[in-house]
Amino acid sequence: MKRSVGQILGRGGIRIPLILWTIAVLYPIFWMFLGSFKSNAEIYRNPWGFPETINWQNYIDAWTNFNIGSSVFNSFIVTIVGAVLTLVLAIPTAYAIERINFRGSKYLFTLYVSAMMIPMVLGWIPLFFLLSDLHLLDNIYGLAIVYAVSQLPFTIFVLTSFMSTIPKSLEEAAAIDGLSPYGVLWKVITPLSMSGIITVTIMNAIQFWNEYFMALIFLQSSENYTLALAIDFISSEAQYTNAWGTLFASLVIAIVPVIILYAIFQKRIAEGMTEGAIKG
Template structure:
């Protein structure tokens, strides 16, 4: 009876999760299959398997729709944005968590409160600010905006990690004559590797998929990120019926994210759970 009861209770939890997983995975599988179909196959057999796995849609997206340039732009924006975020978040988190000064808690509260402010409220001021700095329609300016936008979240996670590091390690290093900068980069940063990886992966996924700020701050097609290029193909598809090319471009966009998350899944879960336990 206990085994039957346990199986029933587990089924109550698992069945909705299985249904939800199928609901999420099916459109992705359908999109991947559509990327290998011709337009005729998509219209005649939209839900079936392709007759042959043809990579022509990927070649068309890569060459005729300049997805190659957009992928390169997204890589630059994502990588540079993630590095800038870490460069600002690591020392700021250390200062807020370890150094006691007047206004310390207030400043930390302001950073965390910024997570609750919708980013849309800053788009218009940022537009004019980037214009004055000659960074409008510039992927490096967009990378700076991305880095600043994710700074509150990064500080929130990293301060939680740094709080779990014993202060005795810093005190011992300080007695040995190590400077605060040496303590930060040689002791605190290596011990916060899990938190840094978690923050970096989450930020990179956010930057790679971001659309609205790129739409506002980028205007030239040669500066388009992948999200904007896919939107352009989507608009063109209404008149050219290049559905296979659109599906192929979507596959190009999501595959790196899936691979990245699959590789670092355990680290991300570990980082989020460890960072939630403070002290």
């Protein structure tokens, strides 16, 4: 009986804080979702209650008056280009560091790992002038390149841990069958590292989608704004125009793709991070 009571208390001591934390995290999102369907008058009159009627006008205003549609498109472009470019650069680099024995390979890996410790803010000013010289300032593709480079150390670090456990005998067998080193990389190593690749790609995509400060620095024209900048602009306007419902609708538009992406790949992300931790 004592053991049963102790187990109940032990489980309650773990679960109750988790439940409270879940409520604290989900309730503001739920409140924001309800607010996106309210008029401004209803938000002031009944901020914590359910909407009296489902009002889609806030979403229409966000999409048309504040040009959220263009910002969503820009964020999709930046996220996709940045995530793909990160993989194109990171996969061969991780393979070379892990599989090809050359002088300085360990020091190169240490350099990439050390780069993870350097705050990105230290490079913002040099990057601003570099993008300006390359005529990539105020360009969403230039921003995508910056995003890709910023996530290279983390991506390489994760992928090398996955590639280190792949038996070299598979590469030798593929080479005997006539595959070139590039063929071995893309047809053998890459498919076997797919769990790690999917994990880092999703994490990078979420990072790129939500990023604000570099977009604020490197983008200047409103037509090139990403979703984070557009929401910041709407937030500033809401203080003077009372467009709080439009702001809530814009926030819902921003978080729904992330929630859907994470919900679809949640199991794969958890497996990839666990597997990567064990392999690392």
